[in-house]
Amino acid sequence: MNYQDPELLEHLAAEYVLGTLRGQARRRFERLQMESLTVRQAVWAWEQRLCPIAEAIDDEPPPAHLWHTIQQRTHPQDTDTAVTSRGLWHALWLWRSWGAVATVAAVILSWVLLTTFQAQAPVNHEPYMAVFNDAQAQPLWVISSDLATGQLSIRAVNAEAAAVDKAFELWMLPNDGSAPRSLGLLPINGEKQSTTLASPLLDRLRSASGLAVSIEPAGGSPTNVPTGPVVYQAPLIAL
Amino acid sequence: MSDKAQLIDLLQKIAQADETAYRQFYEFTSPRIYGITLRMLKRRDWAEDVTQEAYVRVWYHAGEYHNGRGAPLTWLISIARNLAIDKLRSQAVRDADDTQEPDALMSALPGPFNASMDTQTQLLLQGCMGELSEAQRTSIFLSFFEGLSHQQITTRLGEPLGTIKSWVRRGLQSLRRCLER
Numbered sequence: 001m002n003y004q005d006p007e008l009l010e011h012l013a014a015e016y017v018l019g020t021l022r023g024q025a026r027r028r029f030e031r032l033q034m035e036s037l038t039v040r041q042a043v044w045a046w047e048q049r050l051c052p053i054a055e056a057i058d059d060e061p062p063p064a065h066l067w068h069t070i071q072q073r074t075h076p077q078d079t080d081t082a083v084t085s086r087g088l089w090h091a092l093w094l095w096r097s098w099g100a101v102a103t104v105a106a107v108i109l110s111w112v113l114l115t116t117f118q119a120q121a122p123v124n125h126e127p128y129m130a131v132f133n134d135a136q137a138q139p140l141w142v143i144s145s146d147l148a149t150g151q152l153s154i155r156a157v158n159a160e161a162a163a164v165d166k167a168f169e170l171w172m173l174p175n176d177g178s179a180p181r182s183l184g185l186l187p188i189n190g191e192k193q194s195t196t197l198a199s200p201l202l203d204r205l206r207s208a209s210g211l212a213v214s215i216e217p218a219g220g221s222p223t224n225v226p227t228g229p230v231v232y233q234a235p236l237i238a239l
Numbered sequence: 240m241s242d243k244a245q246l247i248d249l250l251q252k253i254a255q256a257d258e259t260a261y262r263q264f265y266e267f268t269s270p271r272i273y274g275i276t277l278r279m280l281k282r283r284d285w286a287e288d289v290t291q292e293a294y295v296r297v298w299y300h301a302g303e304y305h306n307g308r309g310a311p312l313t314w315l316i317s318i319a320r321n322l323a324i325d326k327l328r329s330q331a332v333r334d335a336d337d338t339q340e341p342d343a344l345m346s347a348l349p350g351p352f353n354a355s356m357d358t359q360t361q362l363l364l365q366g367c368m369g370e371l372s373e374a375q376r377t378s379i380f381l382s383f384f385e386g387l388s389h390q391q392i393t394t395r396l397g398e399p400l401g402t403i404k405s406w407v408r409r410g411l412q413s414l415r416r417c418l419e420r
Binding site (some may be wrong): 015025048049054057066069110 | 258261262265269270271272274275277278283286290291294296298299302307308309310311312313314316317318324328354360363364368377380382383384386387388389405411414415419
Protein backbone atom coordinates (compact mmCIF):
# COMPACT_ATOMS: atom_id res chain seq x y z
CA MET A 1 0.00 0.00 0.00
CA ASN A 2 1.39 3.38 -0.98
CA TYR A 3 1.04 5.70 2.00
CA GLN A 4 2.54 8.56 -0.01
CA ASP A 5 -0.71 8.85 -1.97
CA PRO A 6 -2.46 11.89 -0.41
CA GLU A 7 -5.95 10.59 -1.22
CA LEU A 8 -5.20 7.23 0.38
CA LEU A 9 -3.72 8.98 3.41
CA GLU A 10 -6.87 11.10 3.77
CA HIS A 11 -9.03 8.03 3.47
CA LEU A 12 -7.09 6.06 6.09
CA ALA A 13 -6.89 9.01 8.48
CA ALA A 14 -10.65 9.58 8.20
CA GLU A 15 -11.53 5.93 8.77
CA TYR A 16 -9.02 5.73 11.62
CA VAL A 17 -10.61 8.65 13.43
CA LEU A 18 -14.14 7.46 12.67
CA GLY A 19 -13.20 4.03 14.00
CA THR A 20 -13.93 1.91 10.93
CA LEU A 21 -10.23 1.20 10.33
CA ARG A 22 -9.78 -1.97 12.35
CA GLY A 23 -7.51 -4.88 13.10
CA GLN A 24 -4.04 -5.04 11.61
CA ALA A 25 -4.76 -2.09 9.33
CA ARG A 26 -5.42 0.07 12.41
CA ARG A 27 -2.20 -1.10 14.08
CA ARG A 28 -0.19 -0.46 10.90
CA PHE A 29 -1.65 3.01 10.61
CA GLU A 30 -0.81 3.76 14.25
CA ARG A 31 2.75 2.73 13.57
CA LEU A 32 2.79 5.00 10.56
CA GLN A 33 1.62 7.88 12.74
CA MET A 34 4.57 7.34 15.03
CA GLU A 35 6.90 7.62 12.08
CA SER A 36 5.42 10.49 10.13
CA LEU A 37 4.33 13.98 11.07
CA THR A 38 2.35 14.25 7.84
CA VAL A 39 0.31 11.23 8.82
CA ARG A 40 -0.24 12.58 12.34
CA GLN A 41 -1.35 15.91 10.94
CA ALA A 42 -3.88 14.18 8.67
CA VAL A 43 -5.27 12.39 11.73
CA TRP A 44 -5.38 15.59 13.80
CA ALA A 45 -7.29 17.35 11.02
CA TRP A 46 -9.89 14.57 10.94
CA GLU A 47 -10.18 14.59 14.72
CA GLN A 48 -11.06 18.26 14.49
CA ARG A 49 -13.57 17.61 11.70
CA LEU A 50 -15.36 14.72 13.38
CA CYS A 51 -15.10 15.29 17.13
CA PRO A 52 -17.79 18.00 17.17
CA ILE A 53 -20.23 15.18 16.30
CA ALA A 54 -19.80 14.16 19.92
CA GLU A 55 -21.81 17.25 20.83
CA ALA A 56 -24.89 15.17 20.04
CA ILE A 57 -24.13 12.88 22.97
CA ASP A 58 -25.56 13.82 26.34
CA ASP A 59 -23.13 14.34 29.19
CA GLU A 60 -23.18 11.65 31.85
CA PRO A 61 -21.37 12.26 35.13
CA PRO A 62 -19.10 9.32 35.95
CA PRO A 63 -19.60 7.55 39.30
CA ALA A 64 -17.92 9.30 42.23
CA HIS A 65 -15.55 6.43 42.94
CA LEU A 66 -13.89 6.83 39.52
CA TRP A 67 -11.92 9.88 40.63
CA HIS A 68 -10.51 7.90 43.55
CA THR A 69 -9.51 5.07 41.22
CA ILE A 70 -7.76 7.55 38.93
CA GLN A 71 -5.99 9.08 41.94
CA GLN A 72 -4.67 5.64 42.88
CA ARG A 73 -3.17 5.35 39.40
CA THR A 74 -1.62 8.81 39.32
CA HIS A 75 -0.57 9.09 42.98
CA PRO A 76 0.02 5.56 44.23
CA GLN A 77 2.22 6.70 47.10
CA ASP A 78 -0.60 8.75 48.61
CA THR A 79 -2.85 5.79 49.10
CA ASP A 80 -0.52 2.90 49.82
CA THR A 81 3.22 3.12 50.21
CA ALA A 82 3.51 -0.60 49.54
CA VAL A 83 2.09 0.02 46.11
CA THR A 84 5.08 2.20 45.31
CA SER A 85 7.66 -0.49 45.80
CA ARG A 86 5.45 -3.04 44.08
CA GLY A 87 5.01 -0.52 41.31
CA LEU A 88 8.76 -0.14 41.04
CA TRP A 89 9.33 -3.84 40.65
CA HIS A 90 6.40 -4.19 38.36
CA ALA A 91 7.66 -1.35 36.21
CA LEU A 92 11.10 -2.89 36.02
CA TRP A 93 9.58 -6.25 35.27
CA LEU A 94 7.88 -4.67 32.29
CA TRP A 95 11.23 -3.67 30.83
CA ARG A 96 11.87 -7.33 30.22
CA SER A 97 9.01 -7.72 27.79
CA TRP A 98 9.89 -4.45 26.14
CA GLY A 99 13.15 -5.95 24.98
CA ALA A 100 16.44 -4.17 25.15
CA VAL A 101 16.23 -1.10 27.32
CA ALA A 102 19.23 0.77 28.60
CA THR A 103 20.10 0.43 32.25
CA VAL A 104 20.01 4.15 32.60
CA ALA A 105 16.30 4.19 31.77
CA ALA A 106 15.58 1.73 34.55
CA VAL A 107 17.68 3.72 36.94
CA ILE A 108 15.96 6.98 36.06
CA LEU A 109 12.57 5.35 36.48
CA SER A 110 13.62 3.98 39.84
CA TRP A 111 14.98 7.32 40.84
CA VAL A 112 11.66 8.96 40.03
CA LEU A 113 9.75 6.35 41.99
CA LEU A 114 12.15 6.41 44.91
CA THR A 115 12.21 10.17 45.17
CA THR A 116 8.43 10.39 45.08
CA PHE A 117 8.39 7.71 47.75
CA GLN A 118 10.96 9.58 49.78
CA ALA A 119 8.93 12.74 49.61
CA GLN A 120 6.39 10.99 51.82
CA ALA A 121 8.85 9.89 54.48
CA PRO A 122 10.85 12.29 56.63
CA VAL A 123 13.40 9.55 57.51
CA ASN A 124 16.96 9.96 56.19
CA HIS A 125 17.72 7.81 53.20
CA GLU A 126 20.83 7.19 51.21
CA PRO A 127 19.58 5.16 48.28
CA TYR A 128 21.89 3.41 45.84
CA MET A 129 20.97 1.30 42.90
CA ALA A 130 22.55 -1.07 40.40
CA VAL A 131 21.10 -3.02 37.50
CA PHE A 132 22.82 -6.04 35.96
CA ASN A 133 21.90 -6.50 32.31
CA ASP A 134 22.52 -9.40 30.00
CA ALA A 135 24.09 -9.07 26.54
CA GLN A 136 20.74 -8.03 25.09
CA ALA A 137 20.47 -5.24 27.69
CA GLN A 138 17.65 -7.01 29.47
CA PRO A 139 17.81 -6.67 33.25
CA LEU A 140 18.80 -9.76 35.20
CA TRP A 141 18.94 -8.38 38.72
CA VAL A 142 18.04 -5.06 40.21
CA ILE A 143 19.90 -4.18 43.39
CA SER A 144 18.78 -1.37 45.64
CA SER A 145 20.38 -0.36 48.87
CA ASP A 146 19.78 2.24 51.49
CA LEU A 147 23.15 2.94 53.05
CA ALA A 148 21.51 4.92 55.84
CA THR A 149 19.88 1.75 57.16
CA GLY A 150 22.13 -0.92 55.63
CA GLN A 151 19.15 -2.45 53.84
CA LEU A 152 20.10 -4.32 50.67
CA SER A 153 17.32 -5.58 48.40
CA ILE A 154 17.85 -7.77 45.38
CA ARG A 155 15.29 -8.73 42.83
CA ALA A 156 15.89 -11.39 40.19
CA VAL A 157 14.09 -9.90 37.23
CA ASN A 158 15.17 -12.17 34.46
CA ALA A 159 17.87 -14.37 35.96
CA GLU A 160 17.82 -18.14 35.84
CA ALA A 161 20.14 -20.68 37.46
CA ALA A 162 23.64 -20.79 35.94
CA ALA A 163 23.74 -24.59 36.29
CA VAL A 164 22.33 -27.24 38.62
CA ASP A 165 25.24 -27.13 41.06
CA LYS A 166 26.22 -23.48 40.63
CA ALA A 167 25.15 -20.21 42.20
CA PHE A 168 25.52 -16.53 41.35
CA GLU A 169 27.37 -14.53 43.98
CA LEU A 170 27.29 -10.76 44.34
CA TRP A 171 30.51 -8.88 45.02
CA MET A 172 31.43 -5.35 45.89
CA LEU A 173 34.55 -4.00 44.17
CA PRO A 174 36.33 -1.68 46.65
CA ASN A 175 37.72 1.49 45.09
CA ASP A 176 41.19 0.89 46.57
CA GLY A 177 41.67 -2.17 44.37
CA SER A 178 41.58 -4.59 47.28
CA ALA A 179 39.91 -8.00 47.02
CA PRO A 180 36.17 -8.06 46.23
CA ARG A 181 33.90 -8.41 49.24
CA SER A 182 31.00 -10.81 49.12
CA LEU A 183 27.50 -9.38 49.48
CA GLY A 184 25.91 -12.83 49.38
CA LEU A 185 24.27 -15.13 46.88
CA LEU A 186 21.83 -13.78 44.31
CA PRO A 187 18.26 -14.99 44.02
CA ILE A 188 16.96 -16.38 40.71
CA ASN A 189 13.63 -17.02 38.98
CA GLY A 190 11.87 -13.81 39.95
CA GLU A 191 12.67 -14.13 43.67
CA LYS A 192 13.43 -11.20 45.88
CA GLN A 193 15.70 -11.10 48.86
CA SER A 194 16.55 -8.58 51.47
CA THR A 195 19.45 -8.40 53.90
CA THR A 196 20.97 -5.86 56.23
CA LEU A 197 24.65 -5.10 55.71
CA ALA A 198 27.09 -4.61 58.60
CA SER A 199 28.27 -1.01 59.03
CA PRO A 200 31.98 -1.60 58.07
CA LEU A 201 30.74 -2.86 54.72
CA LEU A 202 28.52 0.17 54.24
CA ASP A 203 31.42 2.64 54.24
CA ARG A 204 33.23 0.57 51.65
CA LEU A 205 30.10 0.19 49.59
CA ARG A 206 29.55 3.96 49.58
CA SER A 207 32.88 4.44 47.84
CA ALA A 208 32.90 1.16 45.88
CA SER A 209 33.81 1.28 42.22
CA GLY A 210 31.01 -1.11 41.36
CA LEU A 211 29.39 -4.49 41.82
CA ALA A 212 30.12 -7.78 40.12
CA VAL A 213 28.56 -11.20 39.77
CA SER A 214 30.53 -14.43 39.61
CA ILE A 215 29.53 -18.06 39.14
CA GLU A 216 30.40 -20.08 42.22
CA PRO A 217 29.78 -23.56 43.57
CA ALA A 218 26.37 -24.04 45.19
CA GLY A 219 26.50 -22.34 48.58
CA GLY A 220 28.94 -19.70 47.40
CA SER A 221 32.66 -19.21 47.13
CA PRO A 222 34.51 -21.40 49.64
CA THR A 223 37.37 -18.90 49.88
CA ASN A 224 35.55 -15.56 50.30
CA VAL A 225 36.96 -14.32 46.99
CA PRO A 226 35.52 -15.07 43.55
CA THR A 227 36.63 -18.50 42.35
CA GLY A 228 34.53 -18.76 39.21
CA PRO A 229 34.26 -16.44 36.21
CA VAL A 230 33.01 -12.87 36.80
CA VAL A 231 30.09 -12.75 34.39
CA TYR A 232 28.49 -9.37 35.03
CA GLN A 233 29.50 -5.98 36.33
CA ALA A 234 27.46 -2.89 37.06
CA PRO A 235 28.10 0.56 38.51
CA LEU A 236 26.56 1.44 41.85
CA ILE A 237 24.66 4.65 41.42
CA ALA A 238 23.75 7.07 44.18
CA LEU A 239 20.17 8.25 43.66
CA MET B 240 -11.84 33.19 29.50
CA SER B 241 -13.37 30.80 26.93
CA ASP B 242 -13.74 27.10 27.73
CA LYS B 243 -10.94 26.36 25.31
CA ALA B 244 -8.55 28.89 26.82
CA GLN B 245 -9.45 27.70 30.30
CA LEU B 246 -8.76 24.06 29.42
CA ILE B 247 -5.45 24.97 27.78
CA ASP B 248 -4.51 26.82 30.94
CA LEU B 249 -5.43 23.80 33.06
CA LEU B 250 -3.46 21.42 30.80
CA GLN B 251 -0.38 23.61 31.14
CA LYS B 252 -0.72 23.43 34.92
CA ILE B 253 -1.31 19.67 34.85
CA ALA B 254 1.93 19.31 32.88
CA GLN B 255 3.59 20.93 35.93
CA ALA B 256 1.91 18.31 38.18
CA ASP B 257 -0.68 20.78 39.53
CA GLU B 258 -3.23 18.52 41.22
CA THR B 259 -5.86 21.20 41.70
CA ALA B 260 -5.81 21.89 37.98
CA TYR B 261 -6.09 18.17 37.30
CA ARG B 262 -9.16 17.90 39.51
CA GLN B 263 -10.75 20.92 37.82
CA PHE B 264 -10.02 19.53 34.38
CA TYR B 265 -11.60 16.22 35.41
CA GLU B 266 -14.68 17.87 36.93
CA PHE B 267 -15.17 19.97 33.84
CA THR B 268 -14.65 17.36 31.14
CA SER B 269 -15.39 13.91 32.62
CA PRO B 270 -19.21 13.99 32.10
CA ARG B 271 -18.55 14.50 28.40
CA ILE B 272 -15.94 11.75 28.22
CA TYR B 273 -17.95 9.27 30.27
CA GLY B 274 -21.05 10.06 28.19
CA ILE B 275 -19.19 9.42 24.92
CA THR B 276 -17.51 6.21 26.05
CA LEU B 277 -20.73 4.90 27.60
CA ARG B 278 -22.52 5.54 24.33
CA MET B 279 -19.84 3.65 22.40
CA LEU B 280 -19.31 0.78 24.81
CA LYS B 281 -22.82 0.42 26.24
CA ARG B 282 -21.38 -0.97 29.45
CA ARG B 283 -20.76 1.16 32.50
CA ASP B 284 -17.80 -0.91 33.70
CA TRP B 285 -16.06 -0.61 30.33
CA ALA B 286 -16.83 3.09 30.10
CA GLU B 287 -15.33 3.55 33.56
CA ASP B 288 -12.19 1.62 32.55
CA VAL B 289 -11.72 3.72 29.43
CA THR B 290 -12.48 7.01 31.17
CA GLN B 291 -10.00 6.12 33.90
CA GLU B 292 -7.31 5.28 31.36
CA ALA B 293 -7.95 8.48 29.43
CA TYR B 294 -7.46 10.65 32.54
CA VAL B 295 -4.36 8.76 33.62
CA ARG B 296 -2.97 9.63 30.18
CA VAL B 297 -3.94 13.26 30.68
CA TRP B 298 -1.93 13.34 33.91
CA TYR B 299 1.19 11.89 32.35
CA HIS B 300 0.89 13.40 28.86
CA ALA B 301 -0.68 16.82 29.37
CA GLY B 302 2.59 18.37 28.20
CA GLU B 303 2.17 16.72 24.81
CA TYR B 304 -0.97 18.67 24.00
CA HIS B 305 -0.37 21.42 21.44
CA ASN B 306 -2.34 23.69 19.16
CA GLY B 307 -2.09 21.31 16.22
CA ARG B 308 -4.38 18.92 18.06
CA GLY B 309 -7.28 21.38 18.01
CA ALA B 310 -9.20 22.27 21.17
CA PRO B 311 -8.18 20.42 24.36
CA LEU B 312 -11.57 18.73 24.36
CA THR B 313 -10.93 17.42 20.84
CA TRP B 314 -7.60 16.03 22.00
CA LEU B 315 -9.21 14.42 25.05
CA ILE B 316 -12.17 12.99 23.12
CA SER B 317 -9.76 11.50 20.57
CA ILE B 318 -7.76 9.80 23.33
CA ALA B 319 -10.94 8.39 24.88
CA ARG B 320 -12.47 7.27 21.57
CA ASN B 321 -9.28 5.48 20.52
CA LEU B 322 -9.21 3.67 23.86
CA ALA B 323 -12.88 2.77 23.44
CA ILE B 324 -12.29 1.43 19.92
CA ASP B 325 -9.42 -0.68 21.27
CA LYS B 326 -11.70 -1.93 24.02
CA LEU B 327 -14.31 -2.92 21.46
CA ARG B 328 -11.66 -4.66 19.38
CA SER B 329 -10.41 -6.71 22.26
CA GLN B 330 -11.96 -10.05 21.37
CA ALA B 331 -10.83 -11.59 24.61
CA VAL B 332 -12.82 -9.07 26.59
CA ARG B 333 -15.76 -9.30 24.25
CA ASP B 334 -15.84 -13.10 24.26
CA ALA B 335 -15.42 -13.39 28.00
CA ASP B 336 -18.27 -11.02 28.70
CA ASP B 337 -20.53 -11.82 25.80
CA THR B 338 -23.23 -13.18 28.03
CA GLN B 339 -23.83 -9.75 29.57
CA GLU B 340 -26.50 -7.59 28.04
CA PRO B 341 -25.63 -4.02 27.11
CA ASP B 342 -27.03 -1.42 29.47
CA ALA B 343 -30.60 -0.85 28.51
CA LEU B 344 -30.29 2.90 28.56
CA MET B 345 -28.55 3.01 25.20
CA SER B 346 -30.68 3.76 22.19
CA ALA B 347 -29.72 2.10 18.93
CA LEU B 348 -29.55 5.15 16.74
CA PRO B 349 -27.98 8.51 17.30
CA GLY B 350 -30.15 11.30 18.57
CA PRO B 351 -30.24 14.84 17.23
CA PHE B 352 -27.49 17.33 17.90
CA ASN B 353 -27.75 19.12 21.21
CA ALA B 354 -29.48 22.44 21.09
CA SER B 355 -26.46 23.71 22.99
CA MET B 356 -24.32 23.51 19.86
CA ASP B 357 -23.24 27.06 19.42
CA THR B 358 -19.83 27.34 17.93
CA GLN B 359 -19.36 27.99 14.26
CA THR B 360 -17.49 24.73 13.73
CA GLN B 361 -20.31 22.70 15.19
CA LEU B 362 -22.97 24.49 13.16
CA LEU B 363 -20.89 24.00 10.03
CA LEU B 364 -20.53 20.30 10.75
CA GLN B 365 -24.23 19.98 11.40
CA GLY B 366 -24.97 21.63 8.08
CA CYS B 367 -22.53 19.37 6.25
CA MET B 368 -23.89 16.24 7.89
CA GLY B 369 -27.28 17.39 6.65
CA GLU B 370 -25.99 17.40 3.08
CA LEU B 371 -25.04 13.70 3.19
CA SER B 372 -27.44 11.03 2.03
CA GLU B 373 -29.44 9.39 4.79
CA ALA B 374 -27.51 6.14 4.28
CA GLN B 375 -24.11 7.88 4.46
CA ARG B 376 -25.10 9.82 7.55
CA THR B 377 -26.49 6.79 9.36
CA SER B 378 -23.36 4.74 8.59
CA ILE B 379 -21.06 7.47 9.87
CA PHE B 380 -23.18 8.03 12.97
CA LEU B 381 -23.30 4.31 13.77
CA SER B 382 -19.55 4.12 13.60
CA PHE B 383 -18.86 7.33 15.49
CA PHE B 384 -21.45 6.90 18.24
CA GLU B 385 -21.63 3.16 18.61
CA GLY B 386 -18.09 2.25 17.60
CA LEU B 387 -19.37 -0.19 14.98
CA SER B 388 -17.07 -1.68 12.34
CA HIS B 389 -18.03 -1.90 8.67
CA GLN B 390 -19.10 -5.50 9.26
CA GLN B 391 -21.24 -4.59 12.24
CA ILE B 392 -22.93 -1.76 10.32
CA THR B 393 -23.61 -4.32 7.58
CA THR B 394 -25.40 -6.50 10.09
CA ARG B 395 -27.28 -3.59 11.60
CA LEU B 396 -28.49 -2.12 8.31
CA GLY B 397 -28.84 -5.35 6.33
CA GLU B 398 -26.81 -4.06 3.38
CA PRO B 399 -23.80 -5.72 1.71
CA LEU B 400 -20.33 -4.96 3.10
CA GLY B 401 -19.20 -3.27 -0.13
CA THR B 402 -22.18 -0.92 0.00
CA ILE B 403 -21.48 0.06 3.61
CA LYS B 404 -17.79 0.68 2.89
CA SER B 405 -18.76 2.86 -0.04
CA TRP B 406 -21.30 4.84 2.02
CA VAL B 407 -18.75 5.51 4.76
CA ARG B 408 -15.97 6.44 2.36
CA ARG B 409 -18.07 8.70 0.15
CA GLY B 410 -19.77 10.21 3.18
CA LEU B 411 -16.41 11.16 4.67
CA GLN B 412 -15.20 12.58 1.33
CA SER B 413 -18.34 14.72 0.98
CA LEU B 414 -18.02 15.87 4.56
CA ARG B 415 -14.47 17.02 4.02
CA ARG B 416 -15.34 18.85 0.81
CA CYS B 417 -18.25 20.56 2.51
CA LEU B 418 -16.22 21.57 5.59
CA GLU B 419 -13.48 23.03 3.39
CA ARG B 420 -15.83 25.10 1.26
